[in-house]
Amino acid sequence: MSTTADRTSAAALDTGVWLHGVVAEADPATLAGITGIAGTPVRTVAAAGLVAVVSDAPLTEYGEEALRRNLEDLAWLERAARSHHAVVDALSRAGAVVPARLATVYRDDDRAARALVERRDELTATLARLTGREEWGVKGYVVPGATPRVEEPAGGGGAGAAYLRRRRAQLSAREEGQRIAADAAAAVHTALAGCAVAARRHAPQDRRLSGAPTAMVLNGAYLIDRDGLDAFSALIGALADRHPEIRLELTGPWPPYSFVAEPEPHPVRGAA
Amino acid sequence: MTVGRTPAVVQNSGQVLPAGHDPANLGDILERVLDRGIVIAGDIRVSLLDIELLTLKLRLVIASVDTARQIGIDWWEHDPWLSSRARPPVEPGPHDPEEVEAARRPRVAGRSERAAREEWDEYDG
Numbered sequence: 001m002s003t004t005a006d007r008t009s010a011a012a013l014d015t016g017v018w019l020h021g022v023v024a025e026a027d028p029a030t031l032a033g034i035t036g037i038a039g040t041p042v043r044t045v046a047a048a049g050l051v052a053v054v055s056d057a058p059l060t061e062y063g064e065e066a067l068r069r070n071l072e073d074l075a076w077l078e079r080a081a082r083s084h085h086a087v088v089d090a091l092s093r094a095g096a097v098v099p100a101r102l103a104t105v106y107r108d109d110d111r112a113a114r115a116l117v118e119r120r121d122e123l124t125a126t127l128a129r130l131t132g133r134e135e136w137g138v139k140g141y142v143v144p145g146a147t148p149r150v151e152e153p154a155g156g157g158g159a160g161a162a163y164l165r166r167r168r169a170q171l172s173a174r175e176e177g178q179r180i181a182a183d184a185a186a187a188v189h190t191a192l193a194g195c196a197v198a199a200r201r202h203a204p205q206d207r208r209l210s211g212a213p214t215a216m217v218l219n220g221a222y223l224i225d226r227d228g229l230d231a232f233s234a235l236i237g238a239l240a241d242r243h244p245e246i247r248l249e250l251t252g253p254w255p256p257y258s259f260v261a262e263p264e265p266h267p268v269r270g271a272a
Numbered sequence: 273m274t275v276g277r278t279p280a281v282v283q284n285s286g287q288v289l290p291a292g293h294d295p296a297n298l299g300d301i302l303e304r305v306l307d308r309g310i311v312i313a314g315d316i317r318v319s320l321l322d323i324e325l326l327t328l329k330l331r332l333v334i335a336s337v338d339t340a341r342q343i344g345i346d347w348w349e350h351d352p353w354l355s356s357r358a359r360p361p362v363e364p365g366p367h368d369p370e371e372v373e374a375a376r377r378p379r380v381a382g383r384s385e386r387a388a389r390e391e392w393d394e395y396d397g
Binding site: 016019022062063064067077078085088098100103104105107111126137205254257258 | 299300301302303304305306307309310311312315316
């Protein structure tokens with residue numbers, strides 16, 4: 001265990017530093033209006049020409065052992081996720097931000113500053129790439145009635161056989177419907193990606209996660225120039241008309257959670 | 273099954289939502305803060321594997337605890353992995369056959385997880 005950090009007060013020993021995100025510069029007015037992870041104030045740690053936006057997190061609740069336990073508590077997790085997201089969201093509305101994944105905690109400010117120094121080039125490049133842009137989510141859900149109905153096959157046998165035939169017809173109709181919806185989702189994603197700076201297709205959410213009555217077939221994230229938003233939403237409208245077999249839902253604007261990492265470790269294009 | 277000309281825009285600012293928040297909204301937030309965002313080494317080690325296991329479970333369980341309870345999914349409350357506090361059992365609501373089918377699956381968590389993983393693999397990319 002490293003002993004580089006200077007610790008003087010006992011209180012500091014019991015408090016970690018929770019990282020919300022990294023920005024180029026933080027407006028004090030923006031920070032004043034938001035609350036950190038544990039209801040603590042949001043403050044900044046500056047290093048390497050970057051600013052880490054952090055808040056103090058008592059280690060009794062956010063330390064290693066406690067975190068492991070608390071992350072498994074859905075109510076705690078919801079509170080932490082919402083608090084963290086609220087800070088990141090507020091930052092993203094004020095300018096470009098690189099959101100940190102939930103539960104990035106340092107022993108003290110020096111350690112957080114060191115992380116900025118170590119990752120300076122990557123963070124700086126990412127901030128530049130995200131400036132003036134925001135993430136929008138587009139989800140596509142199966143529209144049940146839009147799938148072709150399969151004729152109920154006739155045949156002999158008793159009620160049991162008829163039931164089985166009906167059940168099989170239902171299942172194959174559902175499979176066909178899923179396939180058609182999946183094709184539509186792929187087409188929609190390709191079209192939207194063409195209108196976006198960058199695009200990602202995430203795993204569709206389970207229905208229990210999405211809360212939607214039908215299956216999700218598209219869970220896309222799109223990085224959009226702010227001045228290209230009108231064109232993007234017009235395109236979604238057109239795609240919704242063209243693909244009645246899926247229902248599209250637009251969410252956002254989101255902080256660019258999905259676009260903080262380059263697809264390739266060494267960017268070939270766009271480098272000077 | 274009406275398809276509007278323009279899709280609904282769902283605002284994501286979770287903090288301004290009232291108590292009975294939109295469940296999809298929480299799902300979206302959890303998905304992002306757990307799965308995405310930059311990974312920078314912190315001093316507190318919550319391993320990526322921990323987080324991945326957690327998201328895996330969450331995807332299966334829910335983000336909307338209330339919705340899951342309404343349709344009778346509450347197994348995490350008896351799962352020591354997920355439950356750190358006891359909650360009273362939930363009155364089962366009306367079930368449609370599909371929901372019953374969905375509710376039956378998570379009881380076999382391992383099998384369900386594998387199935388879900390396969391499903392994501394299929395859609396990932």
